[in-house]
Amino acid sequence: MGKLYFGDNLGILRDHVADESVDLVYLDPPFNSKAQYNILFRSPAGIGPNAQLEAFQDSWRWGESAESAYADVINAGGGAARILGALRSSMGENDLMAYLAMMSVRLIELHRALKPTGSMYLHCDPTASHYLKTLLDAIFGFQSFTNELIWKRTSSKSDHSQGAKRFPRVHDTILFFRKTPGSTFQPVFAPLADDYVYAKYPYVDADGRRYGLWDMTGPGGAAKGNPYYEVMGVSRFWRYSRDRMERMVAEGRVVQNRQGSVPREKRYLDASSGVAIGDVWTDIHPINSQARERLGYPTQKPLPLLERLILAASNEGDVVLDPFCGCGTTVHAAEKLARNWVGIDITHHAITVIEERIAEEFPALKVAVEGRPRDVDAAHDLARRDKYQFQWWANWLFGVQQYRERKKGADKGIDGEIFFLNGPRGVGRIITSVKGGETIGVQAVRDLRAVIEREKAEMGVLVSLGDPTGPMRVEAASAGFVQTAHGSFPRIQLAPVSELFSGIKPRLPMAAPLDQLRPKKMVTAKKGADTRQLQFVYSFQGGRPRGEAGEVVHLDPRQKVGRV
Secondary structure: OEEEEEOOHHHHHHHHOOOOOEEEEEEOOOOOOOOOOOOOOOOOOOOOOOHHHHHOHHHHOOOHHHHHHHHHHHHHOOHHHHHHHHHHHHHOOOHHHHHHHHHHHHHHHHHHHEEEEEEEEEEEOOOOHHHHHHHHHHHHOHHHEEEEEEEEOOOOOOHHHHOOOOOOOOEEEEEEEEOOOOOOOOOOEEOOOHHHHHHHOOEEOOOOOEEEEEOOEOOOHHHHOOOEEEEOOEEEEEOOOHHHHHHHHHOOOEEOOOOOOOOEEEEEHHHOOOEEOOOEEOOOOOOOOOOOOOOOOOOOOOHHHHHHHHHHHOOOOOEEEEOOOOOOHHHHHHHHOOOEEEEEEOOHHHHHHHHHHHHHHOOOOOOEEEOOOOOHHHHHHHHHHOHHHHHHHHHHHHOOOEEOOOOOOOOOOOOEEEEEEOHHHOEEEEEEEEEOOOOOOHHHHHHHHHHHHHHOOOEEEEEEOOOOOHHHHHHHHOOOEEEEOOEEEEOEEEEEHHHHHOOOOOOOOOOOOHHHHOOOEEEEEEEOOEEEEEEEOOOOOOOOOEEOOEEOOEEEOOOOEEEO
């Protein structure tokens, strides 16, 4: 069972996740620090690094949503209410306090959802880990705290060269809480180092099995509860009971090198589980630029990290929940390890990335997505809740190839783009503009027409929540037709959501896969006095290439010099 939910995790937890139905929770919530710590994803197709962060920005500004979350916690009473009230009294109303209120109400719901045998991992950094641990102590009970895991996520940095007055920050914190002492846990082991093997397992028996001899005496004697008895003529305090010792002797696992010497335990290397992993992890490296699993998300967590966490605190068939699932590493690991899983994310783009990731890694798995609009009424509801998520969802429904980042004033009237091969003219562009208002007018069509002309694009499509009016259709028709290598097409077309749901889509040239738009071109671009080489993905179109590194707003193709 694998299920994805698109929407705010608080409402989904309350409406869809039953009491004591989850075995393991892992969450890696974004945090709005000046360093932009832990922003969950960056889209290689144009959505900027703040997508997840901005989806929660209202919760990180003290206002109505923060007050609502705070009131929910206070009204519920208990230790979390007392801790959160004390923090507000001392800190006041600010961004950090809003974040803690938002997290508190969600942590309470996650605790409710955990089975008595369940556990939680909360991934954070030292910026907020001490506040979060205090809240978790109040929600779970301080006796439920199990570990503070330290993961070295990067190598040491030369921050001092940029004026930093501190030691480089190279680790993340993972807070591990178990709901009850009986919660599931099995230790995780790493392979033994070669030098340790040769030092501790120096012998080889007649069957070729490597082994070592180990002390069996009981340190601390009777004070530590160790039994005293005789073995092979030697009386000592021993680590093991008499019955167990007799079984070990019968099995040939007790060796006395000479008469009168203290017997020792014979341990075979091939029976060793390895060395138990401690609470400081330096052996799991961050995802490098060449890693196969890399999705372009700057804080994407490596798959081995989640595999280790899941193996330690769950069993096959258990339910693993990630309420901030981002690019889907948790659900990928859970599926790989034969766990059931539930993933929740507030951004539509994250949900589509996870769908693609799961489809690639597990082709036979069919993932259900709850919360994605399936009819016009649901689309209206999404637009009311979050117009930016509606914009990205509508672009996805329409089939755009490149999305524009949510940034006030930065999209220049462009919400998405589709590219097609246009014969000797190079690469053609189709610009989309998404309108999520209940009503729209003819000005939206005029604005799109102006954008097309400014951008020297071939066509434009207006994707709208509401149905177009008669004057809008007339205005679109007045833009005329454009001749392409694929034939003649209307320059401006209208695509209301109601028609898209019915399977009616604008008539457009066949989109070209982005990898067909390569090879990349190198140009020299000037930014003030700074001249640098920039690599662009897309071919030249009207003397204005667009690409990953930025947008050239003026270019002389003969000199290959532009202004960024």
